[in-house]
Amino acid sequence: MELQYYFAGDFGEFENYFSNIEHQKRKYKKSDSINAIGEPMDELFYILNGTMAVSYLHKSGHIKAFSFYGKGYLAPLYFPKDIETMHATAFTAVSDLEVYAFKRLSFKQHLDENPKLNDAMYWGYINLVSLLIQDNANQLFCSGMEKICNFFYIYLENMKEKDNTIYLTQNEIMEFVGMNLANVSKYLKILRDEGAIRTQRNKIIVENLQKLKIHCTF
Helix, strand or coil, X not given: XXXXXXXXXXXXXXXXXXXXXXXXXXXXXXXXXXXXXXXXXXXXXXXXXXXXXXXXXXXXXXXXXXXXXXXCCXXXXXXXCCXXXXXXXXXXXXXXXXXXXXXXXXXXXXXXXXXXXXXXXXXXHHHHHHHHHHHHHHXXXXXXXXXXXXXXXXXXXXXXXXXXXXXXXHHHHHHHHCCCHHHHHHHHHHHHHCCCEEEXXXXXXXXXXXXXXXXXXX
């Protein structure tokens, strides 16, 4: 089953290639801003270790987080011109993170010289469009409980947390599932009462995955 929200490994075969072209190697701590809202998106980041998240600030003031990127992924995907919406996009470290950083404008040279890398970028965009379609359908047709349980299950499947812990605040969960905080709190209480989860400061512990899956749509 292909799961939405999380991308990793799509550019892993190019890691040695990336290590030999011009780059900076950087480390970030959990919650560090990699590229903040309002800053120019002048760099691409290949993830060596860790996870980062991308979110978008709507002009209404609401923030929608829509994907995680893990080891072996390159984000953002290359784009040749300045795009206004990218100024409203933020990349944040979800865990301690190690990356290669490349200048965006000079990266086109490597796409032109490496057809396999160009193909990987093409498929990266196809997968991104697929995610946005899935997320739109999720927002339109799933109940609030289904959205939260889908997201929790996907998070655990992809992050491989051995203790079934979701290291996100309720505000961060709200940004991913597209609900207000009051509704997130309501559904978390229902899941607690059912014995599916327990909550602690800045994290959710899934105690019964099968009870959680009852509410999932896949």
